[in-house]
Every structure is written in C-alpha cells, then in structure tokens.
Amino acid sequence: MIAEQYREMLGAKSVIRTLAEKAAERAKVIGRENVFDYSLGNPSVPAPQCFTDVMIRLLKEKDPMELHGYSPTLGIPSVKEKIAKSLNERFGMNYGPEHIFPTSAAASALSHALRAVTAPGDEVLTFAPFFPEYHPYVDLTGAVLKVVPADMKAFQINFEAFETMLNEKTAAVLINTPNNPSGVVYSAQTLTKLAEVLTKKSGEYGHDIFLISDEPYREIVFDKKQQPYVSKFYANTISCYSFSKALSLPGERIGYLAVNPACPDAATIVNMCGQISRGIGHNCPTSLLQLAVAEVLDQTSDFGIYEKNRNLLYECLTDIGFEVVKPDGTFYIFPKALEEDAVAFCQKALEYDLVLVPADTFGCPGYFRMAYCIDTEKVERSLPVLRKFAKEVYGK
Amino acid sequence: MIAEQYREMLGAKSVIRTLAEKAAERAKVIGRENVFDYSLGNPSVPAPQCFTDVMIRLLKEKDPMELHGYSPTLGIPSVKEKIAKSLNERFGMNYGPEHIFPTSAAASALSHALRAVTAPGDEVLTFAPFFPEYHPYVDLTGAVLKVVPADMKAFQINFEAFETMLNEKTAAVLINTPNNPSGVVYSAQTLTKLAEVLTKKSGEYGHDIFLISDEPYREIVFDKKQQPYVSKFYANTISCYSFSKALSLPGERIGYLAVNPACPDAATIVNMCGQISRGIGHNCPTSLLQLAVAEVLDQTSDFGIYEKNRNLLYECLTDIGFEVVKPDGTFYIFPKALEEDAVAFCQKALEYDLVLVPADTFGCPGYFRMAYCIDTEKVERSLPVLRKFAKEVYGK
Numbered sequence: 001m002i003a004e005q006y007r008e009m010l011g012a013k014s015v016i017r018t019l020a021e022k023a024a025e026r027a028k029v030i031g032r033e034n035v036f037d038y039s040l041g042n043p044s045v046p047a048p049q050c051f052t053d054v055m056i057r058l059l060k061e062k063d064p065m066e067l068h069g070y071s072p073t074l075g076i077p078s079v080k081e082k083i084a085k086s087l088n089e090r091f092g093m094n095y096g097p098e099h100i101f102p103t104s105a106a107a108s109a110l111s112h113a114l115r116a117v118t119a120p121g122d123e124v125l126t127f128a129p130f131f132p133e134y135h136p137y138v139d140l141t142g143a144v145l146k147v148v149p150a151d152m153k154a155f156q157i158n159f160e161a162f163e164t165m166l167n168e169k170t171a172a173v174l175i176n177t178p179n180n181p182s183g184v185v186y187s188a189q190t191l192t193k194l195a196e197v198l199t200k201k202s203g204e205y206g207h208d209i210f211l212i213s214d215e216p217y218r219e220i221v222f223d224k225k226q227q228p229y230v231s232k233f234y235a236n237t238i239s240c241y242s243f244s245k246a247l248s249l250p251g252e253r254i255g256y257l258a259v260n261p262a263c264p265d266a267a268t269i270v271n272m273c274g275q276i277s278r279g280i281g282h283n284c285p286t287s288l289l290q291l292a293v294a295e296v297l298d299q300t301s302d303f304g305i306y307e308k309n310r311n312l313l314y315e316c317l318t319d320i321g322f323e324v325v326k327p328d329g330t331f332y333i334f335p336k337a338l339e340e341d342a343v344a345f346c347q348k349a350l351e352y353d354l355v356l357v358p359a360d361t362f363g364c365p366g367y368f369r370m371a372y373c374i375d376t377e378k379v380e381r382s383l384p385v386l387r388k389f390a391k392e393v394y395g396k
Numbered sequence: 397m398i399a400e401q402y403r404e405m406l407g408a409k410s411v412i413r414t415l416a417e418k419a420a421e422r423a424k425v426i427g428r429e430n431v432f433d434y435s436l437g438n439p440s441v442p443a444p445q446c447f448t449d450v451m452i453r454l455l456k457e458k459d460p461m462e463l464h465g466y467s468p469t470l471g472i473p474s475v476k477e478k479i480a481k482s483l484n485e486r487f488g489m490n491y492g493p494e495h496i497f498p499t500s501a502a503a504s505a506l507s508h509a510l511r512a513v514t515a516p517g518d519e520v521l522t523f524a525p526f527f528p529e530y531h532p533y534v535d536l537t538g539a540v541l542k543v544v545p546a547d548m549k550a551f552q553i554n555f556e557a558f559e560t561m562l563n564e565k566t567a568a569v570l571i572n573t574p575n576n577p578s579g580v581v582y583s584a585q586t587l588t589k590l591a592e593v594l595t596k597k598s599g600e601y602g603h604d605i606f607l608i609s610d611e612p613y614r615e616i617v618f619d620k621k622q623q624p625y626v627s628k629f630y631a632n633t634i635s636c637y638s639f640s641k642a643l644s645l646p647g648e649r650i651g652y653l654a655v656n657p658a659c660p661d662a663a664t665i666v667n668m669c670g671q672i673s674r675g676i677g678h679n680c681p682t683s684l685l686q687l688a689v690a691e692v693l694d695q696t697s698d699f700g701i702y703e704k705n706r707n708l709l710y711e712c713l714t715d716i717g718f719e720v721v722k723p724d725g726t727f728y729i730f731p732k733a734l735e736e737d738a739v740a741f742c743q744k745a746l747e748y749d750l751v752l753v754p755a756d757t758f759g760c761p762g763y764f765r766m767a768y769c770i771d772t773e774k775v776e777r778s779l780p781v782l783r784k785f786a787k788e789v790y791g792k
C-alpha cells in the first residue's frame with residue numbers, strides 16, 4: 001500500500017508555485033520581459049568565476065578515483081578543516097573539524113539538526129514571518145512546528161508571545177536571519193535576549209533547548225554591515241549553512257552544519273548526524289562539490305544588484321505609502337498589503353502583471369513578499385506599474 | 397535533549413570499518429602494497445573519460461545560472477526523459493519521464509521508495525545474504541526489516557523460507573541483484589517465481605506488496621551476459637539505481653528511482669517522492685550531475701579488471717577446496733570459511749595480511765566476502781598467500 005501520509009500532501013499546492021505558473025502562462029502571451037515576476041527566491045547573479053575555475057581544475061588535474069571516491073561518512077576531513085578555519089577567522093569562533101558536518105545544502109542540514117535534537121512529539125518553535133518549508137522539514141520528523149506570532153513593528157522577535165509558547169515540550173527553536181521573507185537581520189540585542197530566555201528556560205525545564213539557526217542568507221547583508229554570528233550568543237546552537245545563495249549554486253545542494261564547540265554534546269551531535277544520514281539516505285554531499293567550495297569559502301557572488309534593487313523598491317514603496325521595514329539583507333522585501341486580504345491584493349496586482357506573494361503561509365496574513373533577485377532594469381520598469389496599481393486600485 | 401535513537405547507534409561499530417582500520421594500521425608497518433585488502437567495495441577503475449569531458453564542457457559552455465539553478469522538485473525534465481528512453485531501449489520497457497525520479501544515488505532512492513510504500517510497523521523482507529546497510533535504511537523509516545534465510549546452494553531465493561515469512565504486514569520485498577555480497581545474479585526463473593508468489597500473496601492479503609529492486613551493480617555482469625531486468629517480471633516494482641559503480645562515481649551521489657509504468661500507482665509514487673524529499677531534506681541530486689550523467693547513460697567504466705579478478709580468485713579458491721558459488725557480476729565473491737566461525741577465520745587470515753570480511757552481518761554466518769575491486773597485480777600476488785594460509789592453518 002502506498003503511504004497515505006505523503007499521498008495526502010499531494011493535494012496541497014504551493015501558493016508560490018501556483019503564482020509562478022500563472023506568471024509563466026502570462027509570459028507566453030505578453031513576453032517574459034513584460035511580466036514583473038517577484039515570486040521566486042532564485043539567485044539572479046551568476047556563480048563567481050573562481051568557483052567554475054576550481055571545478056574545471058579539479059576535474060582536469062585530480063585523479064578521478066580520488067576525486068569521485070566516497071566521502072567519509074562525516075565529510076571530507078580537509079574540507080571540514082577549511083570550513084572550521086574560515087568560520088573561526090570570520091566570526092571569532094573556535095570550531096574544529098569535528099564540529100562540522102557537510103550536508104546537501106541547508107534543507108539537509110536542517111533535516112539532520114532537527115532529528116539530532118528532537119524526538120517525536122517534541123515541539124519546535126519558530127518566529128513569524130517564517131519560510132513555509134519549515135512545516136514539512138519539522139513535521140515529517142514527528143516533531144511539531146509551532147509558530148510564534150511576529151513582532152509586527154520590526155520583524156525582530158515578539159518575546160512576549162515567545163515566552164507564553166515555550167513549554168516543557170520545547171526541544172528546539174528555529175530561527176532564520178537574515179530572514180526570508182522579511183529581509184531583516186536579528187540584532188545583537190535580539191540574539192542576546194533570545195539566549196537569555198533559552199538559558200533560563202532550559203534550566204527551568206531541566207533539559208537543553210537547542211537553537212537551530214538557518215543561515216543561507218548569511219553573506220547577503222547590505223550597507224556594508226555584517227550580521228551578528230548567531231552561534232556566538234548561545235552555546236547550544238547548530239548553524240545550518242548553504243552555499244546556494246552565497247555562491248549562487250542552489251541546484252548544487254551543498255552546505256554544512258556547524259555545532260558550537262561550547263555545546264557539551266557538540267562532537268556527539270556531529271557523529272549522530274552520520275547515523276541520521278544512513279536513515280534518510282544522504283551519505284554526504286558530493287565529493288567534488290565539497291572539495292570545490294572548500295577552495296572558495298571566502299568568496300561570494302556579486303550582491304551589488306540585490307542591494308541596488310532593495311534601494312529602488314524600498315524608496316518607491318515607502319513613497320507610495322506602503323508600510324514596510326527596510327530589509328538589511330537577503331533579496332526579499334515584505335510590505336503590508338493595501339487591503340486586509342493580501343491574497344485578494346496579490347490577485348489584483350496580477351492584473352497589472354505584478355507577481356507578488358501573499359504572506360499567509362509565511363505566518364503574516366495581510367503582508368506580501370517580493371523576491372527582487374531579478375534584473376535591475378526590470379525592477380526599474382516595474383516601479384511605474386506598482387505606482388499605477390496602487391493609485392488605480394487603492395487611490396494611493 | 398539529543399535524540400537517544402541515534403546516540404545509541406554510535407556504539408555499534410561496523411565490522412568492515414574495523415577491519416579496514418586494522419588494514420590501514422598494518423599498511424603503515426609493511427607498506428600498503430603488501431596488505432591484501434579485500435574489505436571495501438570501492439570501485440577501482442576510473443570514471444570513463446567521456447564523463448569528465450561532459451562535466452568540463454557543461455562548466456565551460458553553459459550559462460552558470462541555468463547550470464547551477466534549482467532542479468525542479470521531481471528532477472530535470474530533459475534528464476528524466478533521457479533516462480526513460482535509455483531504459484526503454486535497453487530493457488524493452490515503456491517508461492515515461494513521469495516514472496523517473498532522480499536521487500542522490502541508490503541510498504537515497506531506497507530511502508524514498510521505502511517511505512513511499514511502507515508505514516511504520518510494516519514489514520520489509522529481504523533475502524540473505526544482504527547488504528547490512530539495509531538495516532538502517534529500513535529500520536529508521538519505522539518499518540521493520542526481516543531477513544529470509546539464504547538459499548545456500550546457489551544464493552538465489554529460498555522460497556520455502558520466504559513463503560513462511562510472508563504475512564499480512566509485509567509491505568515490500570527488497571532484493572539486490574547482482575548481489576552484494578554473493579556476486580550472484582537472480583535468474584529469470586527466480587524472478588518469475590518471485591513475481592508469482594508476490595502476486596498470489598498480494599491477492600490473499602488484499603493489498604499490494606511492492607518489489608524494491610536495489611540495482612547499483614546492474615551493469616557489472618560477466619561472461620557477456622546481461623542480468624534479467626527485474627521490473628519486467630512484476631508490475632509493482634520500484635527500481636533503485638546508482639551511477640556509483642557503473643561510472644565509478646561513488647562520491648558523487650547520483651542515481652534514480654524508476655517505477656514500472658504497469659504499476660497502477662506509478663505516477664503517484666513519483667509525485668509522492670517529491671513530498672518525501674521535503675521531509676528528509678533531499679531536494680534532488682545536484683543539477684550539474686543530473687545533466688552530466690544524462691549525456692553518458694549508455695557508457696560505463698571498463699569492468700574488464702573485475703572480471704579478470706573474479707576468474708583468478710574463483711579458480712584459486714575452488715582449487716584450494718573452498719566451497720564457493722561463481723559470481724555472475726559485481727566485484728564480490730562469497731566463499732564458505734574453512735571453519736564454522738567465520739570471524740575467527742578472518743582473524744587468522746589477518747595474520748597473513750589478508751583482509752577478508754566475515755559474513756555474519758550479511759546474514760550468512762560461516763561465510764566471508766572478498767571485494768576484488770583492487771589491482772589485478774595485487775590479486776595475483778595474494779593467491780600464493782591465500783594458498784599458504786589455507787595450507788598452514790587448515791591443512792588444505
């Protein structure tokens with residue numbers, strides 16, 4: 001018999017995907033260049049040339065038996081060593097290779113981290129607005145995802161709501177900073193307070209509460225800022241990283257998990273990831289990509305376009321009169337819709353060939369997300385259309 | 397709290413790994429070339445040059461945004477199409493792209509297949525001798541792996557034992573042909589009978605019993621034979637394939653799952669795999685490798701060395717007086733030990749610098765596995781040592 005649990009999931013269709021399909025249909029009629037598709041969070045800048053060069057060099061020069069051979073269960077030691085060194089230098093940490101577990105991007109890192117620190121029935125708390133894929137990531141482990149209502153002012157953390165929801169069943173807290181969909185970076189103040197609450201509650205409940213930090217946008221921070229490194233604030237932190245956005249390699253499924261060395265179970269957790277991997281059929285990311293990214297750890301794609309797009313959109317949206325928090329990073333912006341029902345709002349926008357995503361599934365009804373990982377020229381052409389839409393439909 | 401289920405697994409150490417470690421230690425003393433290490437099933441012939449050429453061409457010529465972009469959840473359509481076409485031409489099947497799901501090699505294919513057709517508490521039957529990793533693959537889904545005792549004469553299927561063990565809880569049967577560790581290929585007769593039993597029992601129990609066919613060694617068959625294509629014999633078959641052995645790419649984690657189009661739930665199962673993937677954090681194998689293997693589907697590494705090694709070892713072992721079934725393929729041979737306790741036997745062999753793996757964990761106590769994916773020159777040098785060991789210790 002086929003498994004009902006997964007068959008039932010087939011009915012539910014992603015809002016984002018449905019919108020993207022509509023946009024694609026419309027593109028066939030009026031041309032792709034005339035559809036202002038802000039729906040998909042796909043990097044729009046190429047991988048840096050240094051990455052391609054390293055890949056070609058490895059393929060040309062390295063013995064294929066060694067290059068394409070099995071990675072050890074816990075990852076290639078030289079790669080783990082380089083990742084630890086890079087994190088230590090950039091963020092003042094003291095990781096060793098034994099704290100690093102290479103994964104098939106952040107989705108896989110989260111899958112391992114969640115299984116390592118939760119048991120079926122446990123609760124995992126996350127904060128709205130949140131990436132909707134957290135639901136399958138968490139729910140299919142047997143743990144339960146609970147969403148803490150948003151801090152609607154600044155999209156930091158609503159601590160009042162958070163403290164009400166924490167309870168003895170809370171095994172982990174899952175955060176995402178810089179945040180998809182708000183673009184906001186959690187401040188040092190937010191992270192300090194979060195750590196204080198978690199430490200206090202871990203003591204009260206008599207068990208550790210782990211902080212799982214999903215960091216695929218870590219390098220995409222604007223105004224020459226750097227985001228505070230989450231793990232520095234709380235010992236029991238598992239950082240989940242992906243090169244998908246930093247190197248514009250979303251299809252290559254490469255990233256890692258790093259457990260804070262100050263976590264008493266750090267090395268055990270990494271070893272357990274090797275066992276979890278057997279159960280979910282991962283067996284490490286590809287050897288070639290492990291070796292390649294390890295050569296370009298401190299490089300990124302050119303994010304200038306994202307910052308430019310952020311500036312153009314933020315200025316235009318505030319000028320029109322949208323309520324919107326200025327994003328610190330990522331390639332998302334998260335304004336309040338001009339009517340209560342963001343689904344209706346986005347539906348109307350579609351008639352202007354503006355593809356916007358209503359934020360109901362992100363845990364913030366009434367808001368919408370724009371993914372501005374598109375050409376700046378297109379952003380520029382979309383601005384008068386945005387103004388026209390707001391004026392004609394909402395009198396703004 | 398960290399998950400006890402996985403922490404407990406850390407205690408158990410793989411026999412193969414322990415042996416490999418001992419071999420590595422010994423190699424430090426007497427030199428790697430003097431340790432006859434038959435423990436590890438790692439391809440010992442390089443990836444074909446055409447694969448490397450395709451990879452370099454893709455990296456040089458293709459737009460990096462397209463090349464490294466997200467794969468659709470169900471795999472890259474052009475890749476699925478090519479895989480279907482190749483299988484249809486080679487095995488007279490009628491797959492469409494909707495029946496193919498690219499995976500991170502066979503481990504991932506098995507992970508998806510098992511989750512698609514079992515629920516927690518269900519039983520999965522496999523036949524000794526079997527690949528010990530089936531235990532974590534199955535057990536960590538919540539289903540239970542049951543091992544049918546071996547057909548000790550020919551390492552085909554012990555149908556008497558099989559029929560006794562089938563019951564209403566049997567959701568799937570997991571086979572591996574060409575077989576690790578026996579090297580035997582299931583005959584058309586075996587597969588026909590297996591299909592008959594499964595069809596009869598599915599009817600009796602009123603639910604489908606799925607056949608999950610693990611086929612990483614499919615292309616490594618000797619004497620110019622071809623193995624019968626399992627899925628042709630039984631409609632409810634899910635084939636799990638890997639390029640790890642065929643193209644000598646074990647570290648690159650690339651393969652696929654193919655559901656027989658005659659299975660009434662075929663397309664649904666593939667769609668469900670997309671949902672399973674979200675839960676276990678796979679999100680498809682890497683885009684680059686999907687595109688690359690699709691260009692070399694009908695190529696393999698040169699397996700001449702494996703066949704030559706098989707011949708040398710089979711001849712020598714039978715000449716010494718070992719009881720052994722001649723392998724039809726893979727790079728394994730599976731003789732009966734010269735004493736009842738194969739662990740003791742392998743321990744004694746180690747004193748002759750022969751690294752052999754006792755088959756207790758493969759479900760065949762008293763036997764041992766030799767993985768002859770090593771240089772032929774080394775096999776040749778090992779033969780007099782094998783003879784000396786058998787003579788001095790067992791008077792053979």
